[in-house]
Amino acid sequence: MNQRIEDFDKVEKKDLFTSGHRACGGCGQAMAARMVADASGENTIACVATGCLEVFSSPYPDPSWRIPFLHSLFENAAAVASGVEAAYKALNKGPVNIIAQGGDGSTADIGFQCISGMFERGHNVLYVCYDNEAYMNTGVQRSSFTPFGARTTTTPMGNKTRKKNLPLIAADHGIPYVATATVDDFRDLQRKVKKALSIEGPKYIHILVPCPLGWGHAGELTVKICRLAKDTGLYPVFEMIDGKVTNAKKIPVKVPVEEYLKLQGRFKHLFKKGVPIPEVAEIQQIANENIERFNL
């Protein structure tokens, strides 16, 4: 049978993050949260930072989580998770999977010092970052994960800076496992989550989750856009074990960035009557640099 669709029996389908949440149709973050929860299993505690995920999945009295869920503040998901882990250790309980989760704003900007601290102290926690490249919950404001050229409400002419490369920053803390993934390849994503949970120490997984509302695309295109992000080279998918890049996913057929950009409303201003403006060349440059750097 065709390789891409075989082994569906091995995919984790536990519905630990279920229906009834208030995410938009086609939300990549909801997909990712479910895939992560299913991969980690029942013996898991989720500590979630403020953001879309927390808002749409946890209103009282009908949360979507079927595993213990903790929310405290925007900035301290990693610190809360560190505390949970320390408490389990102190009570001599466990083992339990502790997963801190946050959007790109809470990971890269607001909660960065807590994450850095968690990595530095060496807590046995998996941090999962759902990267939708802006503050979607509060109305699409720029974050430090917003890519070059993307329009947000605070960068109406397109973002002027490049995206912060947090996976490499995390790896430079000397943590044992860092990985990037996308929602289109759920087998790969679940494999990485399981692998991370099997490793002792702080781990970091970065997941690209398209946001139909903020990115300006139809909900049905979420998976296709993820795939294009990989195939253009704009989003390299790789693993880092003890600081060394391994298992970087090769691009089967390289795609020009225009195809990725044209599907999204946030890059619409980069095309004047269908003709790309010079910024597109710079985005292509970013993609080329990624391809060269990670040998995609």
Next chain:
Amino acid sequence: MEKLPLGLVLDLNKVVPYKTGSWRTLMPVNIMQTPPCTHSCPAGNDIRGFLRVLADQKDYETAWHVLTRTNPLPSTCGRVCPHPCEAGCNRRDFDEPLAINSAERAVGDYGLKNNLVHKKLVSGRKEKVAVVGSGPAGLSCAFHLAKRGFHVKIFESASEPGGMMRYGIPPYRLPNYILRQEIEKILNLGIELECNVKVGVNLALDQLSREYDAVFLGPGAQKGVAIDLPGKSADNVYTGVDFLKQVNSGKWMEIGKDVVVIGGGNTAMDCARVTKRLGANVSVVYRRTRVEMPAITAEIDEAMEERILFRYHTNPVKLIVDEGRVVGLLCVQMELKEPDASGRARPVPIAGSEAFIPADTVIMATGQAVDYDGLDIQTVDNQWMHTNENLMTSMDGVFAGGDAVVGLETVSLAIGQGTRAASAIEDYIDGNRESQLSQPPVIFSRDLNTYYYDKQKRFEKEAESIHMRLKNFREVYPAIDPEAIIEEAGRCFSCGLCFSCGNCHMYCPDCAVKVSPSGGYEFDYDFCKGCGLCSKECPCHYIQMTLEK
């Protein structure tokens, strides 16, 4: 006093989720659609069905039963069909079409080898139906009627059943024993067979239609048509049909050293290849070029491989006769001008280009016609039988199908006609109006999400080497490896039918695609927000978005 826990406590098992289904404007539905292979199969075989059974369950027996629902002659079709299904296969736009023809042959041969038996759907109806002719149309009609419980009797004019499959197709394409076994299986449904009875000559059609509740005519086009050339009545001039009939009856033919076959159809190719195997130097004379030849492309290729000489743009004008025997042909060169009524280029002779071709035997495979001897049936242009949309002829209760109705066509089309006639006859006997069920729409390549498929090499059947082929009448293509066919079946896209890839289930952000008790997937419309991801990522276009009810 009971000690309450601090803060709010929620029992996660008792949570009543908020129903987000009300947000939806479009809803996904599972719609089974017609795959292009079935759409282009004249017999209407469930190709996707039997390939899926092979790929998923590796079960040849079930596959045989799926295939023989529509086609009682899978081994025969797997050998002689020009497989329009493969031309329709959506995989042709991706890499190469599936080897459906070889798969059909493998499944049919499995059925013969393991002696699988056709199952009756209903038994014990008292109505009687007569079927005239035991070619593919007659056999298929008899098969489907017998499955529905009718008493069927076949009348065959030749001494053995099979019609053109028996007497028209040489054994190197379709061995006799294969055909005989398949016909036996069909007759085992309780069908009577009477050979050596020519309806219209030995038995009047009126009598048949009085004695039986309905009659099906599948006489085929058994009469060879010779072109009107001076000298055509010589001893060693045959029509293609007669020649093949005599060879296939086992008669030894004295054909001499040089044989000239006139014509470019399948009969011409068969005659040329048969005479080549009998040891003659064969040339095929055709007025147009290869492009206009009506024969199946593979047949022409194989004839060329067997070193048969093709003379294009050549038209015979006279047969040179010496003492009642032909010694050669006088031919003229042609050039092609604007297309004629048949859409093929019109050949026009070039003046002064006459040439002589020596010949010990001349075979004119230049057309076939229906033998109307004793059959008083309304015709179209004095050639083919006239039928209405239910395949009924001008006589009440007399139906017709196959080559006699549609002109010179394939075995699979005749089978399809027999199937249609069987349901028309059932409706006629029961007094029903024929129910015309609309067919679901056909799926084309543009509807599929081919990202989820891998490029794979197509199964190619291997032909016997040419010098071995020409020594005898054994099959050109030896037996096919059943394991290779199972692998080949795995290449099927399963256009328009779920094959449980699980994409809809995993990609749904709302977990609104549930595993149904029957094993497939179903939608939970209480929670589906109608984003369309499942439809977009469904590889085979089984899920489609429709307007909210």
